[in-house]
Amino acid sequence: MEPDTKENGAEKKPKTVKETLLNVDYWKLRWAQRKVAFHSANVHKFLAEYNDRLLVGREHIKILFPMCGKTVDMKWAYDLGHVVVGVEGSEIPIKEFFEESGLEYTVEPLTTIAGNRYKTTDGRIQIFECDLFDFNKDLAGQFDAIWDRGAIVAVNKDQQKRSRRKEKSTEIFLAMLHRLAGPCPPHVILENQVCDLYGDKCTVEKVCSVDSFKEKHKSWGITELNEDLYLIIVK
Numbered sequence: 584m585e586p587d588t589k590e591n592g593a594e595k596k597p598k599t600v601k602e603t604l605l606n607v608d609y610w611k612l613r614w615a616q617r618k619v620a621f622h623s624a625n626v627h628k629f630l631a632e633y634n635d636r637l638l639v640g641r642e643h644i645k646i647l648f649p650m651c652g653k654t655v656d657m658k659w660a661y662d663l664g665h666v667v668v669g670v671e672g673s674e675i676p677i678k679e680f681f682e683e684s685g686l687e688y689t690v691e692p693l694t695t696i697a698g699n700r701y702k703t704t705d706g707r708i709q710i711f712e713c714d715l716f717d718f719n720k721d722l723a724g725q726f727d728a729i730w731d732r733g734a735i736v737a738v739n740k741d742q743q744k745r746s747r748r749k750e751k752s753t754e755i756f757l758a759m760l761h762r763l764a765g766p767c768p769p770h771v772i773l774e775n776q777v778c779d780l781y782g783d784k785c786t787v788e789k790v791c792s793v794d795s796f797k798e799k800h801k802s803w804g805i806t807e808l809n810e811d812l813y814l815i816i817v818k
């Protein structure tokens with residue numbers, strides 16, 4: 584996930600957001616202002632290349648996409664026959680996801696927490712419009728896998744452990760984190776910090792690290808930028 588760098592179409596130096604401001608309201612505003620450079624029109628390269636490590640031969644599994652935005656990775660999983668559960672705080676990307684995917688959907692209010700449930704007519708994609716910190720297993724049960732791209736790096740540091748706790752019961756967990764010395768969000772999460780966050784109940788394997796540094800990053804005060812893929816398996 585790259586920081587927001589465009590204002591009215593022009594490149595600008597990204598700002599660091601005050602730590603405590605990374606809440607749902609902050610992200611809703613970013614969607615409303617279309618400051619969503621993190622969104623990609625393509626399936627994530629790590630998911631495309633390494634999905635066998637996440638799926639380990641399993642078909643039709645249930646995958647959680649925490650803080651999903653409108654990632655096309657959900658449509659990719661749906662087209663492979665998997666059950667998709669997204670959690671997203673802003674309604675804007677949820678509606679855009681269904682509209683851009685050409686999928687019919689229904690919306691119903693949640694009764695136990697604030698928010699709404701969007702789902703395809705076949706029920707195989709559900710996206711919960713709610714705060715991830717309110718989301719709980721009574722809403723969608725257990726998961727076989729989780730694809731975290733731009734989720735744990737998008738919450739306040741003191742909430743990262745809390746967001747991880749929601750994922751305890753999952754068999755296989757895959758997180759994609761970026762190493763980025765520079766503005767926040769995204770947070771910098773180094774390998775030892777990934778182990779601190781997950782290591783007590785999980786095995787952590789760094790699957791790959793790709794140098795994604797480009798010339799433009801220099802003007803943002805960034806001297807190195809790597810995209811790291813971790814496979815985290817609940818023991």
Ligand SMILES: C[S@@+](CC[C@H](N)C(=O)[O-])C[C@H]1O[C@@H](n2cnc3c(N)ncnc32)[C@H](O)[C@@H]1O
Nearest residue numbers: 610621650651652654671672714715732733737
């Ligand atoms: C950096 S974006 C990543 C989006 C998506 N995973 C992707 O790869 O494109 C973080 C997303 O998390 C959502 N978000 C941030 N905090 C949240 C929270 N506490 N609960 C639910 N969604 C949240 C934001 O609205 C935003 O769409």
